[in-house]
Amino acid sequence: MVTILISSALLLYLVASGVLARSFAGGGDAGPRTGTMVAALGVALHGAALAAFTALHNELPLVGLAPSLATLGFLIGVFLLVTTITNARPVGLVLVPVMAVLAGLALVLGLQPTGEDLAFRGVWFAFHVLAAFIGYAGLTVAFAAGLLYLLQFRELKGKRLGRIFRFFPALPTLDLLGRWSVAIGFATLTLALLLGWGWTVRFQQTLAPGNPQVIWGVITWFAFAAMLGARAWGTAGRERRAALASVIGFTVVVLVYVVLRLSVVAGSVFL
């Protein structure tokens, strides 16, 4: 059941990606709306898959790589649906393929519970991981908004005024989306770190500075801080700096994850 639902969601994400890409290539105006609607259907099925997983295994899909990727993809989808409020649907051009990749990886890796006996199961843990995932979803949306902002800015400044100019949203729309995504992501990731440290300090009397998850979380937190700093600093071009910081920040966080993942000791529960 879970596999069928997530496969259906993946199929819809691929269709939505195709609709958006075709619309971008052909300069279509209805594409973003249609693509977002198809993706929304995918997000609904994705949510149903996660609910089915929880019901089936009596466990939230927050532990293990495949369930985590599936949850992260779903949260990015929820962010994407919220972007329709700001008229920034074309960000789906970046976000929907990311959602498709995450859902596809979850399927390939096998959406099964890890079976590991985690000492820290419970509401505390659920809040901690969920808050962290919302933070990473916010980071991804900020990256998408920032990337589109930089491309649109380049198009406008370079007077090319072609496909990107027509298809991408206005600069303030992308900036607003990036700003809110960073704000939400920063707040939730901070909460996630505090909850995690609260638990380790209380039960293990340590801040666990060597834990790969903590390292990754702290680096992500600094990436968010840099994005906020880029906006606060200086006068002219603050929006562009913030967009650039979002793209660099996201790239750094992904690279750090890959490095940590490759260097982590066997048997660790790091994602």
Add this chain to the structure above:
Amino acid sequence: MSLAIVGISHRTAPLEVRERFVVDAEQSAQAMRRLASTGCGEAVLLSTCNRTELYMRVAEDHPDAADLAARFLSDHARMAEHDADRYLYTLHDEAAVEHLFRVVASLDSLVIGEAQIQGQVKTAYERATTTDGGFSVGPVLARMFESALRVGGRVRHETRLGTGAASIPSAAMELARKIFGNLKGRRALVLGAGEMSELTVECLRSEGVQQVLVSNRTAARAGEVAARLGATAVPFERMAATLGDVDIVVSATAAPHPVITDAVIAQARVAERKRPLLILDIALPRDVEPEVGAQPNVFLYDIDDLSQVVEGTLERRRSEVSIAEGIIRDGVRDFWQWYRGRNVVPTIRDLRGWAEQVRDAETRRALQSLQHLSAKDQGQVEALTRQLLAKVLHGPTTRLREAAADGRDAHVLEVARYLFGLDDKARNGAGSATERRHDTT
């Protein structure tokens, strides 16, 4: 009755000729009354800056009605007949219908896909329906215009023919929206007080720009334009200081040298501002030094850049023409089937009337010899004959409508009327259908 169009448009005449043919709203009512006396059964007059066209339904016994309409237009333009004939065109029947559909869908416009024409046609049609109680629009032109407007709406919704900026001012506004999002609450400075500047001020106002400032070397001229368009005049000497406070600058002066230079930008302390500055240089020769565009928060566009946006839009619109033409073809076909189908309506009515009379008479006679049947059974006999008649007539009725749609109606109608003796019956007073043979919607 047949359909006809007599008109003049940007395709056949230059502006100086077209403007002589323009008929305003007041003249339009008088024109309708005059046309009624020329044999026009129905007429709608469409007059815009790009076309003046008379859409008519004329009686068969008035074959010269289109000529009379052409004379009416040439008289109105105070132009000799043979001169006017060089520019006027006449279209009949299906070609006339297709022309109207193309006009409404904006395929016949000077700028393909422009939005105004649909409203202009609607206004012309509504004006014709209200002229002296709407005598000028009957069921055929009403259906033709309503179908055309519906098809025009479909073209706008189902194609990208109406999207994008297709003029220099609209391209400028599109650029501004991409940089600032909503233009409400923004401030703009317009340099120059010529025709282009006035047009730009109007565009900015319609986009909701909060304050528009107008500056010109001749202060009086700036004051005049500002007063007329609800803007504020600013002395030209204060231009640099004002530049620092506005979001959009539109420069359209006739100056032979750049008005906005690097020095002016430095004086306006543009580099220190947090908001971007959009400069639209629509003057020839250019008013703004190209180096100004190198400032990080300055977006500078000249007339060539704006033309690039317009050309991109027109190219996309041209690629949609074939889709629009498909929609128009469907619309014309539907209308034409309905229009031709009207020719068979009197014959179908006569046929059904005659058959019903036969059925009624025969059923009455039969029921008189079936008095022993209960009222319920008699009702069933009555119902049976009705069903039988409906089934028998369904085939011929359908064939007649098909023949009309295929354009074979004249011959088929003659045969049908002969076979069923409909004309004899009409002559003998067996049915009054022939007298009722009038327009039916």
